[in-house]
Amino acid sequence: MLPEHMTDWHSHLLPGLDDGAATVEEALEMALILSKAGFRQVCCTPHCIRGSYDATGGQVRAAVHSLQGELDAAGIDIRLRPGREHYLDEFLPDYLGTDPLTLGDSRYFLLEIPSTQDPEYVKQACYRIRIKGFIPVIAHPERCSLLSPPRPKPVQGSGFKVQNSRFGRLLRRLTGSNRLRHASASDASPAAPHTSPLLDYLVEIGGQFQGNIGSLAGIYGEIPERRSRRYLAAGLYTLYGSDAHSPLTLETWLGEGLALLPGAEES
Ligand SMILES: [Fe+2]
Incomplete structure (x- = not known):
């Protein structure tokens, strides 16, 4: 069995749906890099932000099917799975109620928490996700200052x-x-x-935490890097993702970050 981290749980591979891959060629380039790094399964998780990125679940599934065909034709050994990176704002309940799209049809519901959001609203939204039968997966918690300790x-x-x-x-x-x-x-x-009280609450209700491999490699700066290394050491992360938006420099930082993950020496 492949190590858990050889599934990429968070990527922006689908061309034209958000600010990720712009073309099929770019998506193939990214997929090839992920494949060479050892990934065999990649969740395609375009942003879901009302008014900016509005792809429906059906559109995401269709795009996954189409890109999978391109990968197969190019001989890239990766299975693509549908998903979405849901932005936690006032529209989240709508998506949850009418068009939820989990990671690879699992119970994992990927969620991006804006640092400007009210922590009480975040708690309510995550509790609502749990009640709905899903598991909130917090995308790159190391990039969210709401989850860090108060000063x-x-x-x-x-x-x-x-x-x-x-x-x-x-x-x-x-x-x-x-x-x-x-x-x-x-x-x-x-x-x-x-x-923080919010992070503690999310752990308490069974939330899961997806670390960005690029954070470990320092591509978002010093603070997310330090947080990510602490979260890694503390065992907070249960899932990892490239959060790849482009092939530029992807191979370099992916290698650096992956080398820090548990079991990297065997893989
Ligand atoms: Fe993302």
Whole structure:
């Protein structure tokens, strides 16, 4: 069985549906790079943002079918699966109610949380996804500042409440640390615990977390890179994705990021 990370759970491979691949040729170039990196299954997850990217579930499935034909003709050994990267805004309940599209027809519902969203609304939306029978999969949590700890206040004594939170306990168990260090925590600090009440809630309701391989390689900058390495070390990620939008530099950073994943040495 292939390692779990050899499924790419998040990509923008389908040409013309969003800001990803612009042409079939570009999509084939990206698919070839993913194939050479070891991926055998790729979820195609165009953005779903009302008014900007409005492909329906049916259109995504048709595009997957069409591109699969191109891959097969080109001899690229990858199975494409349908999906969508749902933007968590006020329109999300509409998609959830009328046209939900999960990752490869699993129960995973890929969700992008804007850093400007109200955390209470995020909680309600994710709970609603659970009630609907799906599992919210948070796309690249390392890029969402809502999931990071609030800026620290000076503390005395035993420290933040996070130490006793569910994610805090998970982090301690996984890192073997008896006490999270955070008195001077910030996003850029090596000591940051990297949890928040919202992240804790999402763990609590069974949410899953998809890390971007490019974040591990540092393509979004220092802060997402540090967060992603902490999340990786803490065992937060259960799924990985390229989030590839273009073939430019894809091969380079994909290799760098994949080398950091568990089991990379055997694959
Ligand atoms: Fe994406």
